[in-house]
Amino acid sequence: MTIDAQALLPIAGQAVSIAAEIIRTRAPGVVTSKGDRDMATEVDYAVERAVREFLAQETPEIGFLGEEEGVAHSGDGLLWALDPVDGTANFLHGIPLCGASLGLVDNNMSILGVIDLPFLDLRYSAAEGAGAHANGTHIQVSDVLDLETAIVALGDYAVGDNAHERNRPRLALTQELAARVQRVRMFGSAVIDLAWVADGRIDANIMLSNKPWDTAAGVIIAREAGAAVVDLDGSPHTMTSHATIAAGPGLVADLVQLISESLLTKGFGR
Template sequence: MTDVTGSLQAAESAVSAAREIFLNELGAAPALHKGPGDFATAADLAVEELLRTELTGSTGIDVVGEEHGGQLSQEACWVVDPIDGTSNYSAGNPNCAILVTLLLECQPAVAVVDAPLLNMRLTALDGQPVHLNGEPLPRVGTATAAAPHVGIGSVFSRDRPRMPSNQRVELAGELTRVGLRPRISGSVGVDLAFAAQGIYQAAVSFSPHVWDNAAGILLARSAGAVATAGDGSRWEPGKTGAVVGNPAAHAAVMRAIESVQARTGEEE
């Protein structure tokens, strides 16, 4: 049986070590071009290598990462995004984070989201409250004095089949029309972390990658938010996207997504 408390300690220790590289290399130029508009810096590669060494060495559990891949295990595996929001990181934009998640039986059980430039480290164990910089957070509520903010990450798409760029732009407009306020940060990890804290009332990820979504799903669940895959079903690896938020905001976002997809589908 996996020791989740010990695994969280191991994850925090690994992330703390990776912080030094993260901070020292801030503003690093692209070192590896993976496709149009998509690249990794030397810091992405170095951080992932360090995380792999530390996590596997301390827990004996294999790692799947954005830069060096790996094989998902049905029993237990770590998934890591060494720098979520690489384009932001390379430009010195503080909306970027290290994401580390332990999956047990294909569901997130341990998560660390560390955004050093925002002084924001969120941690979660399945079934326990979210902690911010070591302090427990209250569960997210439904009331807000301001118009509800919704993080939508990015409108750029490299031909993502579920929601390409034109639909993302349409979604931003649709959210505005129904009284929500979309926010574009360029970092899925930051968006989902903000939703877990109630800074955003909801957040949407369009990413199909497990390392982008897993940590935020656990943070949202632990914060008492609704957390689903992009189509509203139960999240699991292999499903595209994520939608998290308080119940009212989550429902409003799902209606907006369905409306946009129906409308753009008719136009085609």
């Protein structure tokens, strides 16, 4: 299917406005356990169902994937990917670092994204070839070139099955970054990490994971703001990548090398 991503931005914006209003006005409600230290609130489910219903009416030819209830229907190579509340733990504890994220994926590549952070009054958006914007204003990545002057955000540590083993490389990487970069930050929200790389608020983001609902919107927003978004080996990021690394083009090569050296010297990735 041939698609004009920019033409779908208004629809994506309306969908995310529905999500943001629910997040902003409703209490978390009943919490459902999804596994060890992983949970979803009533709001997560309410947002996903409302957005799914809206998009089914507006774009019935496009597939839909939500974090909480999976694939609702398949499309012709196109897929909406929704994280209804990214940063659910933050939301549940009244920490304002959370938001709704809707991306459009075409054959495993992000082509459109909208992220709304309702408690921070920030809306990020981008479509392939149209640049990235925050509250309607064009944004771009920072021009930091040296790791020593970079603020780098890390994705959350793992929870759930085999979390101890999955966190070993994350902890090794944290140790190496703490010795090399200006500051390490962990915001607890993948979409904030990617959006703030795009906005130049931080200089890089590393997630040793890649879930479509977490990354579909943020990856295209970061790319359209001038970031390089890559996998662990430095190859271009897709929805099938193993990790998600975003940084300004002058910083990404050194960052990929640091990650590689850190994990290899600690016995990971061999």
